[in-house]
Amino acid sequence: MPNYHVTLEAAWLVRDVKTADDAIGVAISEAGKRLNPKLDYVEVDIGTTFCPSCKEPFSSVFLAANTAIVGLVLEMKVFDAESEEHAARISKSVIGRALRDVPLDVVDVQPFDE
Numbered sequence: 307m308p309n310y311h312v313t314l315e316a317a318w319l320v321r322d323v324k325t326a327d328d329a330i331g332v333a334i335s336e337a338g339k340r341l342n343p344k345l346d347y348v349e350v351d352i353g354t355t356f357c358p359s360c361k362e363p364f365s366s367v368f369l370a371a372n373t374a375i376v377g378l379v380l381e382m383k384v385f386d387a388e389s390e391e392h393a394a395r396i397s398k399s400v401i402g403r404a405l406r407d408v409p410l411d412v413v414d415v416q417p418f419d420e
Contacts, residue, residue, distance in 0.1 A: 307386040307387060307388065308386075308387065308417050309383060309384065309385045309386065309387070309417065309418055309419070309420055310383070310384045310387055310390060310393035310415050310416065310417055310418065311381065311382075311383055311384075311414075311415075311416045311417075311418050312381070312382055312383075312384055312393050312394055312396075312397040312412065312414070312415050313379060313380070313381050313412075313413040313414040313415075314379070314380045314381075314382075314397060314398065314401060314410050314411065314412055314413060315353055315377060315378070315379060315380075315410070315411045315413045316337070316377070316378040316379075316380055316401075316405065316408050316409065316410050316411075317375055317376075317377060317378075317408065317409045318333040318336070318337060318375070318376045318377075318378050318408060319373070319374070319375055319376075320332045320333050320336075320373070320374045320375075320376055321372070321373050322372055322373075323369070323372060323373070323374050324372065325369070326365065326367040326369050326374065329367050329369060329374035329376050330352050330365060330367060330376060333352075333374075333376035333378060334350055334351075334352065334378070337350050337378055337380075337405065338350055340404050340405055341401075341404050341405070344404070345382075345400065345401070345404055347382060347383070348380055348381070348382045348401060349380070349381040349382070350378055350379070350380055351378070351379045351381075352365050352366065352367075352376070352377070352378065352379070353365070353366035353376075353377030353378060353379045354366060355377065366378075379413070380401055380410075382397050382400070382401065383418070384396050384397055385420075390415040390417075393415055394412045394415050397412075398410050398412065
């Protein structure tokens with residue numbers, strides 16, 4: 307059975323922050339606390355969004371009224387899955403249990419050899 311590298315995107319809400327950098331730090335810290343120690347194999351990083359007009363990349367953070375929504379990228383390896391769809395379902399289930407009430411979306415599923 308093949309192995310897959312699955313990338314998910316999460317929308318993380320952060321309250322009472324003044325800057326985008328603070329929101330990023332809080333979001334990554336809170337996600338890490340909820341994932342560790344059981345899911346320490348899940349990598350957490352800030353997402354990237356592209357400007358619709360100039361096509362330049364920037365961090366996925368929107369800040370208004372001291373509240374931010376931060377786009378996080380969560381990556382994990384799934385071993386012995388039946389298909390790409392099966393690997394995506396496994397990763398959403400595993401990560402979703404730890405990050406209750408956090409919207410998750412599958413961004414990419416790539417097979418890999420161990």
